[in-house]
Amino acid sequence: MNPSSPLEQNLDPQNWDAMRALGHRMVDDMMTYLETLRERPVWQPMADEAREFLHQPPPMTPTTPEAVYAEFTENILPYPLGNIHPRFWGWVIGTGTPMGALAEMLAATMNPNLGGGDHAANQVELQVIEWFKTLFDFPAEASGILTSGGSMANTLGLTVARNIAAEFDIRHEGLSAAPRTMRFYASTEAHSSVKKAAEMLGLGSDHLRLIPVDENFEMIIPELEKAIAEDRAAGYYPFAVVGNAGTVNTGAVDDLEAIADICQREKLWFHVDGAFGALVALSPELKPMVKGMERADSLAFDLHKWLYIPIEVGCVLVRREPDHFNAFATRASYLASHERGAAGGTHWFSDYGIQLSRGFRALKVWMSVREHGIEKYGQVIAQNVAQTAYLAQLVDAALELERLAPVPMNIVCFRYVVPGMDDEALNTFNKELLMRLHESGVALPTYTVLKGKYVIRVAHVNHRSRREDFDLLVETVVKIGNELKEAMGVGA
Amino acid sequence: MNPSSPLEQNLDPQNWDAMRALGHRMVDDMMTYLETLRERPVWQPMADEAREFLHQPPPMTPTTPEAVYAEFTENILPYPLGNIHPRFWGWVIGTGTPMGALAEMLAATMNPNLGGGDHAANQVELQVIEWFKTLFDFPAEASGILTSGGSMANTLGLTVARNIAAEFDIRHEGLSAAPRTMRFYASTEAHSSVKKAAEMLGLGSDHLRLIPVDENFEMIIPELEKAIAEDRAAGYYPFAVVGNAGTVNTGAVDDLEAIADICQREKLWFHVDGAFGALVALSPELKPMVKGMERADSLAFDLHKWLYIPIEVGCVLVRREPDHFNAFATRASYLASHERGAAGGTHWFSDYGIQLSRGFRALKVWMSVREHGIEKYGQVIAQNVAQTAYLAQLVDAALELERLAPVPMNIVCFRYVVPGMDDEALNTFNKELLMRLHESGVALPTYTVLKGKYVIRVAHVNHRSRREDFDLLVETVVKIGNELKEAMGVGA
Numbered sequence: 001m002n003p004s005s006p007l008e009q010n011l012d013p014q015n016w017d018a019m020r021a022l023g024h025r026m027v028d029d030m031m032t033y034l035e036t037l038r039e040r041p042v043w044q045p046m047a048d049e050a051r052e053f054l055h056q057p058p059p060m061t062p063t064t065p066e067a068v069y070a071e072f073t074e075n076i077l078p079y080p081l082g083n084i085h086p087r088f089w090g091w092v093i094g095t096g097t098p099m100g101a102l103a104e105m106l107a108a109t110m111n112p113n114l115g116g117g118d119h120a121a122n123q124v125e126l127q128v129i130e131w132f133k134t135l136f137d138f139p140a141e142a143s144g145i146l147t148s149g150g151s152m153a154n155t156l157g158l159t160v161a162r163n164i165a166a167e168f169d170i171r172h173e174g175l176s177a178a179p180r181t182m183r184f185y186a187s188t189e190a191h192s193s194v195k196k197a198a199e200m201l202g203l204g205s206d207h208l209r210l211i212p213v214d215e216n217f218e219m220i221i222p223e224l225e226k227a228i229a230e231d232r233a234a235g236y237y238p239f240a241v242v243g244n245a246g247t248v249n250t251g252a253v254d255d256l257e258a259i260a261d262i263c264q265r266e267k268l269w270f271h272v273d274g275a276f277g278a279l280v281a282l283s284p285e286l287k288p289m290v291k292g293m294e295r296a297d298s299l300a301f302d303l304h305k306w307l308y309i310p311i312e313v314g315c316v317l318v319r320r321e322p323d324h325f326n327a328f329a330t331r332a333s334y335l336a337s338h339e340r341g342a343a344g345g346t347h348w349f350s351d352y353g354i355q356l357s358r359g360f361r362a363l364k365v366w367m368s369v370r371e372h373g374i375e376k377y378g379q380v381i382a383q384n385v386a387q388t389a390y391l392a393q394l395v396d397a398a399l400e401l402e403r404l405a406p407v408p409m410n411i412v413c414f415r416y417v418v419p420g421m422d423d424e425a426l427n428t429f430n431k432e433l434l435m436r437l438h439e440s441g442v443a444l445p446t447y448t449v450l451k452g453k454y455v456i457r458v459a460h461v462n463h464r465s466r467r468e469d470f471d472l473l474v475e476t477v478v479k480i481g482n483e484l485k486e487a488m489g490v491g492a
Numbered sequence: 493m494n495p496s497s498p499l500e501q502n503l504d505p506q507n508w509d510a511m512r513a514l515g516h517r518m519v520d521d522m523m524t525y526l527e528t529l530r531e532r533p534v535w536q537p538m539a540d541e542a543r544e545f546l547h548q549p550p551p552m553t554p555t556t557p558e559a560v561y562a563e564f565t566e567n568i569l570p571y572p573l574g575n576i577h578p579r580f581w582g583w584v585i586g587t588g589t590p591m592g593a594l595a596e597m598l599a600a601t602m603n604p605n606l607g608g609g610d611h612a613a614n615q616v617e618l619q620v621i622e623w624f625k626t627l628f629d630f631p632a633e634a635s636g637i638l639t640s641g642g643s644m645a646n647t648l649g650l651t652v653a654r655n656i657a658a659e660f661d662i663r664h665e666g667l668s669a670a671p672r673t674m675r676f677y678a679s680t681e682a683h684s685s686v687k688k689a690a691e692m693l694g695l696g697s698d699h700l701r702l703i704p705v706d707e708n709f710e711m712i713i714p715e716l717e718k719a720i721a722e723d724r725a726a727g728y729y730p731f732a733v734v735g736n737a738g739t740v741n742t743g744a745v746d747d748l749e750a751i752a753d754i755c756q757r758e759k760l761w762f763h764v765d766g767a768f769g770a771l772v773a774l775s776p777e778l779k780p781m782v783k784g785m786e787r788a789d790s791l792a793f794d795l796h797k798w799l800y801i802p803i804e805v806g807c808v809l810v811r812r813e814p815d816h817f818n819a820f821a822t823r824a825s826y827l828a829s830h831e832r833g834a835a836g837g838t839h840w841f842s843d844y845g846i847q848l849s850r851g852f853r854a855l856k857v858w859m860s861v862r863e864h865g866i867e868k869y870g871q872v873i874a875q876n877v878a879q880t881a882y883l884a885q886l887v888d889a890a891l892e893l894e895r896l897a898p899v900p901m902n903i904v905c906f907r908y909v910v911p912g913m914d915d916e917a918l919n920t921f922n923k924e925l926l927m928r929l930h931e932s933g934v935a936l937p938t939y940t941v942l943k944g945k946y947v948i949r950v951a952h953v954n955h956r957s958r959r960e961d962f963d964l965l966v967e968t969v970v971k972i973g974n975e976l977k978e979a980m981g982v983g984a
Contacts, residue, residue, distance in 0.1 A: 008875060011589045011800055011864055011955045016527050019590050023519030026594055030601040031512045034504065043834040046612055054615040058623040061865040065591055068862045072598065076855070079612035081604040082834055090834065091827075093849065096603035097503045098511050099557055102518055105597035106564065108802035108856070109522040111588035112573040120538055120571035123546040131550040148640055149849040159692060174674075174696020175667035182668070192822055193848060199822075200651060200846060202694020204666020249825075304849065308503055310600035312851040330684055330691075333741075333941035335583075338923065341930030342535040342574055342582060343938055354692060356685060357585065357641040357796065359804040363568070364600070370560045372503055373553040380501060431830065438833030446835055449825035463503045 013065070022065055027102075029073065034084065034098055037464070041441020043082035050075040082444050086464035087473065090446040092248060092276050094302075095462050096310035103367040104310060107360035114358040116337065116348030125362035126347060128369070132301075132315060135374065136281055137294035143321035145352040146303075146313055146361050150275035151193035153300030153316040156328075156353055158184070158197045158240065160298055160318055161269035163327040165239035171327075175202045183207045183231050184269075186242035187219035189249055191273055194242055207236075216406050217252035219244070224259070228266055240269035245290045245301075246277020249448050249457070251409035253277060256292025263297075272296040275314075276461055277409060279306035283378035286385060289409070297323075303365050306381060306410075306461045313361045324352050380463050384410050388460045391470040400478050404455050413448065413455040416481035418490055427454035429484065436480050443473040505557070514557055519594075521565065526576065526590055529956070533933020535574035542567040574936050578956035579965065582938040584740060584768050586794075587954050588802035595859040596802060599852035606850040608829065608840030617854035618839060620861070624793075624807060627866065628773055629786035635813035637844040638805055638853050642767035642794045643685035645808040648820075648845055649790030650676070650689045650732065652810055653761035655819040657731035663819075667694045675699045675723050676761075678734035679711035681741055683765055686734055699728075708898050709744035711736070716751070720758055732761035737782045737793075738769020741940050741949070743901030745769060748784025755789075764788040767806075768953055769901060771798035775870035778877060781901070789815075795857055798873060798902075798953045805853045816844050872955050876902050880952045883962040892970050896947050905940065905947040908973035910982055919946035921976065928972050935965040 013019040053075045063071075083093040112121040129144035147153045161184070163170055168177055175182070182203055186194050188210045198208040209231065211224045228238050243259040244252060256272065263270035272278070272293050278301035280286040281293065293299060297319045304311040318324035329351035331337075338344050350356045369377075392407040395414045405413040415430045427449075434447055434456055445458040456477065458470075505511040545567045555563075575585040604613040621636035639645045653676070655662055660669055667674070674695055678686050680702045690700040701723065703716045720730050735751045736744060748764065755762035764770070764785050770793035772778040773785065785791060789811045796803040810816035821843035823829075830836050842848045861869075884899040887906045897905040907922045919941075926939055926948055937950040948969065 008958050009868070009872060011860075011868075011872060012526065013523075013590055016523055019594075020520055020523045023523065023594055024516050026598060027515030027519060028512055030597065031508055031515065033601060035508050043611070045610065045832075046615070050612060051615060054612070054619045055622075056619070058626055059862055059865050060867045062868060063862050063865070065863055068591075068859050071862065072855075072859065076612040076616060077598075077602065080602045081609050081611040081613065083605060084601075084603050091605070091607075093605045094603075096600060098505055098601075099560075101597050101600035101603070102511075102515055104600040105593050106518060106522065106569075108588060108593035108596040109525060109576075109590075110569065110572045111576050111586075111593070111802045113575060113583070113585045113803055115583075117573050118537065119535070119573040120542060120546070120568040121573065123538070123543060124568060127546045127548070130547075134550055148847050148851075151846055151848045155846060162694075163691075170694070170696070171691045172696055172698045174690075174699050175694035176670045176673040176699075177696065178668045181666070192827065193846075196820070196822060196846060198666075199655075199663045200693065202654075202662070202667040204662070204664055204669065206664045207666055207668075302849070310603045310851070311605055311849055312847075314849075328688070330688060335684065336939075336941075338927055338939075340537075341927040342936055343927075343930070354643055354647060354685075354688060355640050355804075356643045357794070357803055357806075359640075359802075363564075367560050367564065368503075370551055370555050370563065371557055373551050373555070375552045376501070376503075376554060380503060383500060435830055435833040435835075438835070444834055447828075447830075449828075466500050 019065060022069060026069065030101060031098060037085050042085040042087050042444040043438055044079065044441055046079045050079060086462065086466065087443040087469045088462060089458040089460050090444045092305050092459045092461055094305045094308050095464055097308055097368060099371050100310040100364045100368050103364035107363040110360060112360050114360060115350040115356045116335065116345060117342050118345035121360045121362065122345060122347065122349065124366050125349065128362050128365045131369065133317060136278065136299065136317065138317050138319065141321055142317050142319050143324040143352060144315055144317040145349055146315050148312040149304060149314040150300055150302045151196065153314040154193045154273055155197040155200060157271045157298030157300050157316045159201060160323055160327040161240040161271055162201055162203065164323045165269050167237060180235055180237035181207060183209055183236045183238050184240040184242065185209050185211055185224055185227060187211050187213050187244060187254060189213055189217050189244060189247040189252060190242055191248050191275065194273065217247055217250045219254040221255055221258045225262060238268055240271055243270065243272045245272050245274035245293050246409055249450065250405040250413060251277065251411035253289055253408060256290065260292050260295040270295065270297045272299045274299055274301040276302060276305040279381055280409065282374055283382040286382055307377060308463050309364050309368055313365060328352055384460050387465060387467060387470060388412060390467055391458060394470060394474045398474055398478055400481055404450050404453060410460045412458045413450055415453065415455050416477060418485055421490065423453055430454050430456060433477065433480050433484055437477060440476065442476045511557060514561060518561065522593060523590060529577050534577040534579050534936040535930055536571065536933055538571045542571060578954065578958065579935040579961045580954060581950040581952050582936045584797050584951045584953055586797045586800050587956055589800055589860060591863050592802040592856045592860050595856035599855040602852060604852050606852060607842040607848045608827065608837060609834050610837035611834065613852045613854065614837060614839065614841065616858050617841065620854050620857045623861065625809060628770065628791065628809065630809050630811065633813055634809050634811050635816040635844060636807055636809040637841055638807050640804040641796060641806040642792055643688065645792030645806040646685045646765055647689040647692060648808045649763045649792050651693060652790055652815055652819040653732040653763055654693055654695065656815045657761055659729060672727055672729035673699060675701055675728045675730050676732040676734065677701050677703055677716055677719060679703050679705050679736060679746060681705055681709050681736060681739040681744060682734055683740050683767065686765060709739055709742045711746040713747055713750045717754060730760055732763055735762065735764045737764050737766035737785050738901055741942065742897040742905060743769065743903035745781055745900060748782065752784050752787040761789045762787065764791045766791055766793040768794060768797040771873055772901065774866055775874040778874055799869060800955050801856050801860055805857060820844055876952050879957060879959060879962060880904060882959055883950060886962060886966045890966055890970060892973055896942050896945055902952045904950045905942055907945065907947050908969060910977055913982065915945055922946050922948060925972050925976055929969060932968065934968045
């Protein structure tokens with residue numbers, strides 16, 4: 001019939017071999033970039049030229065792929081956040097792996113949409129979820145979905161909790177129809193994403209009641225029981241409790257067994273935020289730390305933190321699949337599944353979350369877990385915990401340093417102390433010290449505030465770190481602190 | 493001090509050169525996979541062996557990277573959804589490009605977290621957002637954020653709308669404190685994600701009032717005005733209207749100017765769902781189709797659909813940055829930004845959405861836009877629209893086929909008709925026809941239901957398609973329809 005118009009164009013390479021050659025160069029450069037990480041600073045400020053280069057009007061005309069790649073290597077690649085480096089322990093950010101990066105290229109080549117349909121990618125995600133159900137002792141009837149990370153995993157888990165627990169048809173009627181105001185509970189150390197979820201879901205952050213913690217930063221269980229009783233008496237409708245498996249500030253684990261018992265007795269949904277902490281369950285020796293996690297109604301955790309997978313990938317497991325499905329499923333006419341063909345498949349992930357189009361993040365997890373095996377992940381996680389304990393020893397042994405929290409897992413909070421200096425001055429001092437440490441490029445912890453005290457915080461989910469890296473951290477912190485003290489003419 | 497323990501291990505390759513060699517093979521294989529797409533079926537059912545291979549207990553021990561890759565090429569790669577193929581026009585799913593796939597490897601190697609901090613990746617995302625602000629005629633004071641896709645972009649836009657429009661402190665108090673029940677409006681053709689957002693945000697899908705459409709599937713504007721007036725009279729609190737720039741069923745564009753006028757007059761938030769349709773603005777000749785879109789308070793659109801970027805990446809723009817910030821910003825103590833160092837940077841994306849950890853999806857957009865330039869994107873989008881019009885002509889010319897909706901943009905809805913067969917029988921007939929078409933591997937449109945009629949639906953956002961591909965589609969549909977008719981012994 002009608003021949004293809006000679007003017008028809010597409011976005012594929014004009015020269016496939018040139019694109020292959022460019023791909024080879026990229027692979028070589030990226031592998032060398034990762035192999036030589038130790039030789040470079042953890043972080044460096046962006047050069048003005050690079051910053052300016054990224055302020056241009058929209059490009060209207062083409063640039064060769066080779067030239068675009070050169071722009072990338074010149075202006076972007078030299079200025080990473082630093083979290084791939086062996087001496088990065090900031091916030092809680094994983095490192096990634098070479099195989100994980102290559103897997104992303106494979107995933108983006110196939111470029112499937114995991115919202116639904118009958119194709120291999122959905123089976124890969126189901127497989128990954130089955131693995132974590134098994135590893136975390138969840139029952140066969142549990143379901144799960146991979147997410148962008150822990151924030152979304154918490155949000156989805158709490159959405160299920162809210163929708164299933166509500167006394168009324170919340171999906172249709174909305175929260176303004178609630179006969180009683182819904183409330184849920186977490187410790188004061190809960191992650192900011194739990195508060196954000198309370199706001200997003202229309203519950204209101206005032207109705208996320210924060211329970212005080214003890215000296216180990218763990219939820220005080222009798223305070224939880226008291227709060228629930230008070231709220232019931234005041235006419236609120238308690239519906240869920242969030243337990244921490246590894247708090248972001250100090251790595252504390254709430255008494256999950258006790259919370260599970262209370263939830264069972266009070267008929268509340270038990271959500272566990274195990275963003276990084278859940279992963280200690282992969283180490284047989286550390287698994288007892290998160291005892292009770294397996295009783296959660298929903299469990300949120302990240303794979304881009306302590307499973308060292310490239311960002312983004314998290315996961316939420318839900319104990320009973322129908323709860324999960326009933327919280328989200330909605331099929332428009334253009335989404336009805338078919339018995340056969342590409343629109344087949346019995347499990348459509350779009351029924352288990354917010355996203356309809358979903359990428360193939362499962363592949364990097366699947367390939368990485370196949371590559372290393374769960375035993376090795378458990379060993380490296382245990383190594384991280386042992387290295388963290390080692391750092392705590394170093395801090396305790398250093399006269400200039402003060403540790404400000406217990407070290408139950410993988411986080412050390414400490415500060416440089418100057419005798420006679422009050423907390424406010426020490427806060428300013430340590431913040432300046434930390435900024436200088438970043439600028440040195442030697443190591444990159446970040447910070448938090450514990451009981452009004454600004455602390456340098458090492459959160460360790462880095463497979464590349466060695467004990468010598470922590471030696472260098474402590475040496476450098478003490479050195480910068482001493483210099484700063486001298487420059488200020490104090491305490492000398 | 494303490495030497496590195498000889499037992500310390502990491503997840504980097506034992507042999508970097510072997511990983512380089514494997515990376516080269518992957519690049520070669522992936523480029524060949526894309527270069528030879530036309531020679532393979534669009535889709536094929538998974539082999540039983542592949543399906544079984546993806547049902548195994550968690551692997552405890554390592555596998556070589558080469559063996560893992562072989563498992564991938566054998567069991568996963570042959571069974572894509574098909575959306576990369578030149579004759580895939582199912583749902584609305586983009587194709588991706590080779591450069592987009594390579595960019596994902598670069599992004600995952602750097603593996604930054606774009607939640608915040610002072611590093612290049614954040615600047616790249618800001619650059620991409622600036623480009624789209626310019627291209628979509630948004631003011632300089634607008635803000636934006638890249639998302640997982642259109643569902644999340646709609647959800648974020650509507651969250652801003654809800655939080656900013658509320659008569660009370662909704663973030664703290666939640667919707668149960670609403671003095672009046674909040675309501676918003678969209679046409680009956682609105683995307684399922686708008687309903688999902690209503691549920692997620694606690695508004696309730698009953699309070700997303702759906703306005704009827706005319707014969708062009710566009711919102712009937714007087715009906716919108718009537719609904720708002722009725723709701724105000726009944727004591728509801730109207731707060732937003734969602735306009736469609738390209739509906740998912742038929743590609744209809746609501747009268748965005750009229751909706752903008754109403755929103756201005758009634759002081760309602762104007763959200764535009766431009767998932768794919770917004771992108772026609774990149775073509776100077778098509779841009780008038782979405783006139784009024786530039787007046788939106790928030791605009792949601794996908795880049796993994798009609799910008800042909802690999803999944804996942806969407807975007808939401810918000811007209812006034814403070815609205816955006818005030819809807820989401822919440823800084824925990826471990827997230828306070830600093831004046832200098834890696835924790836510096838004035839713009840933290842985590843203040844503009846739900847995610848705290850955020851991947852480098854901006855890079856594939858940045859590299860692709862640099863590679864092709866906006867003009868070429870506009871040309872390929874216009875080519876898609878012209879090809880769609882060509883398909884509509886072919887359908888109209890085929891005696892066996894009936895077209896069931898106007899074709900304003902890039903979607904054609906049609907069915908095979910058998911004289912004397914009623915709608916119910918035709919629905920079953922056309923569904924069977926479509927499943928056989930999928931199984932043939934020749935072409936992959938999907939389906940929807942329009943006014944009770946099951947239709948085969950071609951939604952075209954595929955840069956690889958040629959006119960001859962649509963010829964083949966029509967030929968094959970007619971052929972399968974004829975065979976089916978004959979097998980059923982009807983109408984012969």
